[in-house]
Amino acid sequence: xxxxxxxxxxxxxxxxxxxxxxxxxxxxxxxxxxxxxxxxxxxxxxxxxxxxxxxxxxxxxxxxxxxxxxxxxxxxxxxxxxxxxxxxxxxxxxxxxxxxxxxxxxxxxxxxxxxxxxxxxxxxxxxxxxxxxxxxxxxxxxxxxxxxxxxxxxxxxxxxxxxxxxxxxxxxxxxxxxxxxxxxxxxxxxxxxxxxxxxxxxxxxxxxxxxxxxxxxxxxxxxxxxxxxxxxxxxxxxxxxxxxxxxxxxxxxxxxxxxxxxxxxxxxxxxxxxxxxxxxxxxxxxxxxxxxxxxxxxxxxxxxxxxxxxxxxxxxxxxxxxxxxxxxxxxxxxxxxxxxxxxxxxxxxxxxxxxxxxxxxxxxxxxxxxxxxxxxxxxxxxxxxxxxxxxxxxxxxxxxxxxxxxxxxxxxxxxxxxxxxxxxxxxxxxxxxxxxxxxxxxxxxxxxxxxxxxxxxxxxxxxxxxxxxxxxxxxxxxxxxxxxxxxxxxxxxxxxxxxxxxxxxxxxxxxxxxxxxxxxxxxxxxxxxxxxxxxxxxxxxxxxxxxxxxxxxxxxxxxxxxxxxxxx
Amino acid sequence: xxxxxxxxxxxxxxxxxxxxxxxxxxxxxxxxxxxxxxxxxxxxxxxxxxxxxxxxxxxxxxxxxxxxxxxxxxxxxxxxxxxxxxxxxxxxxxxxxxxxxxxxxxxxxxxxxxxxxxxxxxxxxxxxxxxxxxxxxxxxxxxxxxxxxxxxxxxxxxxxxxxxxxxxxxxxxxxxxxxxxxxxxxxxxxxxxxxxxxxxxxxxxxxxxxxxxxxxxxxxxxxxxxxxxxxxxxxxxxxxxxxxxxxxxxxxxxxxxxxxxx
Numbered sequence: 001x002x003x004x005x006x007x008x009x010x011x012x013x014x015x016x017x018x019x020x021x022x023x024x025x026x027x028x029x030x031x032x033x034x035x036x037x038x039x040x041x042x043x044x045x046x047x048x049x050x051x052x053x054x055x056x057x058x059x060x061x062x063x064x065x066x067x068x069x070x071x072x073x074x075x076x077x078x079x080x081x082x083x084x085x086x087x088x089x090x091x092x093x094x095x096x097x098x099x100x101x102x103x104x105x106x107x108x109x110x111x112x113x114x115x116x117x118x119x120x121x122x123x124x125x126x127x128x129x130x131x132x133x134x135x136x137x138x139x140x141x142x143x144x145x146x147x148x149x150x151x152x153x154x155x156x157x158x159x160x161x162x163x164x165x166x167x168x169x170x171x172x173x174x175x176x177x178x179x180x181x182x183x184x185x186x187x188x189x190x191x192x193x194x195x196x197x198x199x200x201x202x203x204x205x206x207x208x209x210x211x212x213x214x215x216x217x218x219x220x221x222x223x224x225x226x227x228x229x230x231x232x233x234x235x236x237x238x239x240x241x242x243x244x245x246x247x248x249x250x251x252x253x254x255x256x257x258x259x260x261x262x263x264x265x266x267x268x269x270x271x272x273x274x275x276x277x278x279x280x281x282x283x284x285x286x287x288x289x290x291x292x293x294x295x296x297x298x299x300x301x302x303x304x305x306x307x308x309x310x311x312x313x314x315x316x317x318x319x320x321x322x323x324x325x326x327x328x329x330x331x332x333x334x335x336x337x338x339x340x341x342x343x344x345x346x347x348x349x350x351x352x353x354x355x356x357x358x359x360x361x362x363x364x365x366x367x368x369x370x371x372x373x374x375x376x377x378x379x380x381x382x383x384x385x386x387x388x389x390x391x392x393x394x395x396x397x398x399x400x401x402x403x404x405x406x407x408x409x410x411x412x413x414x415x416x417x418x419x420x421x422x423x424x425x426x427x428x429x430x431x432x433x434x435x436x437x438x439x440x441x442x443x444x445x446x447x448x449x450x451x452x453x454x455x456x457x458x459x460x461x462x463x464x465x466x467x468x469x470x471x472x473x474x475x476x477x478x479x480x481x482x483x484x485x486x487x488x489x490x491x492x493x494x495x496x497x498x499x500x501x502x503x504x505x506x507x508x509x510x511x512x513x514x515x516x517x518x519x520x521x522x523x524x525x526x527x528x529x530x531x532x533x534x535x536x537x538x539x540x541x542x543x544x545x546x547x548x549x550x551x552x553x554x555x556x557x558x559x560x561x562x563x564x565x566x567x568x
Numbered sequence: 569x570x571x572x573x574x575x576x577x578x579x580x581x582x583x584x585x586x587x588x589x590x591x592x593x594x595x596x597x598x599x600x601x602x603x604x605x606x607x608x609x610x611x612x613x614x615x616x617x618x619x620x621x622x623x624x625x626x627x628x629x630x631x632x633x634x635x636x637x638x639x640x641x642x643x644x645x646x647x648x649x650x651x652x653x654x655x656x657x658x659x660x661x662x663x664x665x666x667x668x669x670x671x672x673x674x675x676x677x678x679x680x681x682x683x684x685x686x687x688x689x690x691x692x693x694x695x696x697x698x699x700x701x702x703x704x705x706x707x708x709x710x711x712x713x714x715x716x717x718x719x720x721x722x723x724x725x726x727x728x729x730x731x732x733x734x735x736x737x738x739x740x741x742x743x744x745x746x747x748x749x750x751x752x753x754x755x756x757x758x759x760x761x762x763x764x765x766x767x768x769x770x771x772x773x774x775x776x777x778x779x780x781x782x783x784x785x786x787x788x789x790x791x792x793x794x795x796x797x798x799x800x801x802x803x804x805x806x807x808x809x810x811x812x813x814x815x816x817x818x819x820x821x822x823x824x825x826x827x828x829x830x
Contacts, residue, residue, distance in 0.1 A: 069759060070756075070759060071721075071754035071755065071756050071759050071761075072721075072723070072754070072756055074754070075721065075722065075723040075724075075752060075754045076723045078723065078724065078752050078802075079723040079724055079725050079728075080725060081723075081725055084723050084728070088723065164762075165759060165760055166760055166761070166762030166800070167643070167762065167800050167801060167802075169801070
């Protein structure tokens with residue numbers, strides 16, 4: 001999976017989870033707060049209606065209480081003549097009856113709740129109210145506010161005990177009854193309508209409510225059971241969710257102001273919030289994906305650059321560089337990468353130079369840090385090869401010609417030496433020194449040494465054919481213990497071998513006739529299938545004893561020769 | 569439920585009066601009109617002493633004498649409103665509770681001019697006396713002795729009237745009470761004021777003293793109805809009594825039990 005895909009997936013997950021959480025938590029929370037706001041509106045509306053009602057009732061109550069103790073009403077009650085009572089009340093209650101508006105009426109009841117007098121001219125409408133009031137007021141000695149549902153209408157009755165204060169005796173009750181007038185429906189900002197009605201018993205009245213609403217709200221409150229003085233319920237009216245808030249205004253019989261409003265607006269608001277949330281989420285997701293792509297691109301491009309550059313370096317192209325796009329981590333990485341490439345190129349260059357100026361095998365060992373700079377004793381084969389008659393050969397030649405000839409000659413011999421696993425130790429003038437067994441030794445060092453010597457002769461002979469200036473070489477080989485190591489000053493070191501065998505090889509080389517190979521006993525002892533001819537013991541400078549030496553004529557089984565390493 | 573106010577004269581009681589009148593009418597018709605009880609001769613305000621002392625020899629008068637005790641119901645403390653008048657008015661205590669008894673019925677109203685005018689004075693923001701008993705036909709005046717307006721009205725079945733408001737010195741004309749019954753008096757300026765006139769269609773009546781004692785003399789022999797008005801609760805009790813010529817009858821009618829008045 002690409003980095004870009006992973007980043008996109010992560011961002012999508014984050015956005016989806018955040019959206020889901022917002023929807024799961026925010027949706028209900030938003031709805032709750034909308035509902036609460038609506039509830040507050042309902043409660044405020046009911047409070048307002050109740051305040052207005054209280055003001056009205058307080059004024060009426062005061063009037064009714066005053067009249068219920070006034071001498072005229074007491075006198076009328078004492079007369080036992082309903083007509084007198086009715087007439088007196090009609091006069092005395094004139095103002096309250098006018099205030100109550102159409103349908104206002106009054107009722108006089110005796111202590112048992114029996115009717116004494118009704119408003120004249122309104123007996124038919126008043127009698128059911130009086131009959132309903134009777135059982136409710138019986139035994140009471142306090143002013144009460146009662147709401148009665150009679151004939152589908154609600155009557156608000158302020159009932160005061162009629163008391164003869166002259167003897168502190170209650171004579172009965174006076175009730176001023178006014179038809180309940182619900183506040184006008186209120187249009188809410190979301191175009192829904194808030195209706196305030198009155199719940200009496202198990203019915204809801206007023207507020208211009210359709211029958212379906214009244215019955216639905218009434219049954220919802222009924223189902224909600226006994227509630228406190230303030231309660232709210234949710235119900236469904238004709239498929240529309242509604243909320244109803246009730247506040248008790250009178251107990252026994254229970255009367256509650258009820259405010260009803262639709263929750264459809266709330267649902268719409270929540271829905272619209274959800275839609276906006278979704279859109280915002282989609283925008284966030286889109287932006288996130290774009291940013292993810294940009295980030296991924298800004299990450300993947302340098303990575304791709306470095307990847308291909310690394311591949312190029314793997315193939316040996318140390319010149320490749322990656323662009324540094326910024327100063328961030330990747331930019332630093334690119335910088336380091338480029339520095340690494342430059343370092344590798346430099347090392348490669350050093351290696352090439354080293355390979356040229358020193359033997360590749362030695363260079364390798366040196367680079368690998370395997371060479372013991374202090375020098376070690378080991379069995380090594382040493383081959384010296386020089387040109388016979390070099391002075392006379394070159395005395396009429398230009399120096400560049402000499403160098404060109406030497407270079408051609410040394411290149412040829414170097415190749416042969418490398419072909420046989422030899423290490424070209426150094427060139428000294430027309431002489432080339434090759435070692436076998438240092439720095440790395442092998443069991444067939446002597447065998448390869450012998451083959452190498454003969455191969456040099458053959459190669460030179462072959463090169464000489466058709467040459468205007470044939471070069472004739474002599475070769476001396478020795479095998480034995482020498483000191484191998486890096487020698488020289490602290491500033492300049494050479495890996496080389498030193499020892500008597502080296503000198504012996506040099507002596508044998510100088511003794512060897514043109515195009516022949518002399519070997520010492522050390523080589524002789526170590527080679528197989530060789531054809532040699534023992535020479536008479538030789539005197540050699542620096543050697544006190546006579547030296548056994550052999551001329552190597554031929555060596556068999558070249559096929560079996562294991563070339564330890566192959567140079568170009 | 570004895571504390572409940574009962575309508576005074578209902579159709580049934582009216583029928584009872586008619587029956588009684590039939591039974592006793594003939595005997596009564598022969599009696600001199602306006603046979604005055606002792607208190608009728610003494611000027612108002614009436615005092616408990618108006619009841620004839622028991623020491624008086626009953627034999628000096630014709631007819632029977634009944635002496636006894638009426639129920640006295642202690643008055644609840646009446647509620648006195650704050651009238652907010654400036655200067656503040658001082659409402660005096662109402663009279664002690666008294667009851668009234670009258671024996672017999674069916675006498676025609678007397679000629680009001682032949683007897684003194686009874687006065688019910690409005691004084692100390694009370695009707696004085698609170699309870700007055702008169703024979704039908706007697707006139708009553710309502711002088712105002714206070715420094716404020718008073719009014720007198722009644723919505724009682726037997727006598728509805730309203731003399732309106734008046735101040736001291738604006739005494740309305742004396743009013744004759746012809747119909748028997750209890751007339752409750754109110755003042756629509758002062759809600760607490762209560763007065764009662766018991767108009768009896770008989771000359772044999774008495775108002776008790778505050779202990780309930782009373783005495784009525786000169787009662788014609790025979791069987792008579794007895795009505796007791798228990799003030800101030802306005803309970804009415806009906807009884808019957810039979811007396812012989814010259815009899816001195818000692819009765820205890822202090823129980824509020826008994827056949828309730830109708």
